[in-house]
Amino acid sequence: MLATDQPKTFTLGDRSVKRLGYGAMQLAGPGVFGPPKDHDAALAVLREAVASGVNQIDTSDYYGPHVTNRLIREALAPYPEDLVIVTKIGARRGDDGSWLPAFSPEALTKAVYDNLGNLGLDVLEVVNLRIMLDPRRPAEGSIEAPLAVLAELQRQGLVRHIGLSNVTPAQVAEARRICNIVCVQNHYNLAHRADDPLIDELAREGIAYVPFFPLGGFSPLQSSALSNVAARVHATPMQVALAWLFRRAPNILLIPGTSSVAHLHENLAAAELNLPGDAVMALDGP
Numbered sequence: 001m002l003a004t005d006q007p008k009t010f011t012l013g014d015r016s017v018k019r020l021g022y023g024a025m026q027l028a029g030p031g032v033f034g035p036p037k038d039h040d041a042a043l044a045v046l047r048e049a050v051a052s053g054v055n056q057i058d059t060s061d062y063y064g065p066h067v068t069n070r071l072i073r074e075a076l077a078p079y080p081e082d083l084v085i086v087t088k089i090g091a092r093r094g095d096d097g098s099w100l101p102a103f104s105p106e107a108l109t110k111a112v113y114d115n116l117g118n119l120g121l122d123v124l125e126v127v128n129l130r131i132m133l134d135p136r137r138p139a140e141g142s143i144e145a146p147l148a149v150l151a152e153l154q155r156q157g158l159v160r161h162i163g164l165s166n167v168t169p170a171q172v173a174e175a176r177r178i179c180n181i182v183c184v185q186n187h188y189n190l191a192h193r194a195d196d197p198l199i200d201e202l203a204r205e206g207i208a209y210v211p212f213f214p215l216g217g218f219s220p221l222q223s224s225a226l227s228n229v230a231a232r233v234h235a236t237p238m239q240v241a242l243a244w245l246f247r248r249a250p251n252i253l254l255i256p257g258t259s260s261v262a263h264l265h266e267n268l269a270a271a272e273l274n275l276p277g278d279a280v281m282a283l284d285g286p
């Protein structure tokens with residue numbers, strides 16, 4: 001593989017992180033509910049991520065619920081000094097595993113304390129407010145009330161930096177009038193590019209854009225363009241999908257999720273994968 005000339009780090013809040021990180025959601029049981037099939041294998045993935053240089057991990061206390069954060073704590077505490085754990089609040093899980101909005105001041109405050117307790121931290125480095133006006137996609141509507149609650153928890157010293165998830169550009173603008181926003185985490189990948197203008201705007205403002213489902217999430221990406229480019233550059237389609245995101249904009253931070261050490265290594269190697277210009281055009285194409 002040819003080394004890429006893309007920047008490898010980004011300043012998230014006031015911390016320098018490697019742009020290629022790890023998303024921990026896949027570590028919980030099926031449907032992100034309950035314990036993992038193999039507890040020790042889940043710990044091994046987390047330890048291998050950090051041993052391989054990952055210093056940015058995405059999680060939430062509603063993964064499991066509580067399961068993913070407790071695995072992170074068991075595998076990694078006491079945490080390396082350079083590790084930034086990004087979590088999110090705004091949802092809770094029903095007894096049947098359903099994803100339910102949780103935006104009352106009490107629910108948001110409890111979520112911050114649950115994250116602190118289960119991760120074993122005194123302060124959360126970055127907390128994303130995950131908006132659920134429509135759980136599946138960003139939908140317009142004011143986010144002032146829940147954001148004011150999170151900003152107050154920040155003033156109390158429980159949260160260092162605030163981010164947003166599943167939001168529209170108008171909601172990002174509204175939020176930035178209320179408090180400093182360091183990252184936006186929305187659905188984006190090769191096959192889902194509605195946020196192109198938002199990514200460019202955030203890049204100009206120095207705000208991180210963190211695509212969730214970078215590999216397609218529960219239905220991994222598949223296309224002939226992806227397979228053709230992968231064959232040409234001697235990489236896997238998943239590596240090409242990540243390399244394309246990595247070069248899309250310098251403010252993009254990647255958090256591919258996996259429960260497999262082999263996939264973890266494959267994904268991390270994508271930061272070194274150079275895509276020739278015509279390969280990028282083939283991927284960019286309609």
Ligand SMILES: NC(=O)c1ccc[n+]([C@@H]2O[C@H](COP(=O)([O-])OP(=O)(O)OC[C@H]3O[C@@H](n4cnc5c(N)ncnc54)[C@H](OP(=O)(O)O)[C@@H]3O)[C@@H](O)[C@H]2O)c1
Binds near residue numbers: 023220260
């Ligand atoms: N803010 C939000 O609303 C939101 C929503 C969803 C996710 N997230 C965050 O975003 C992170 C990433 O999303 P995600 O994990 O759902 O989806 P993803 O990263 O797009 O894809 C994960 C899926 O791809 C598979 N995979 C990973 N690496 C692979 C490889 N090299 N080759 C083949 N298959 C591979 C995984 O299976 P294996 O386990 O078998 O590798 C898993 O099924 C999550 O961990 C979570 O932290 C946030």
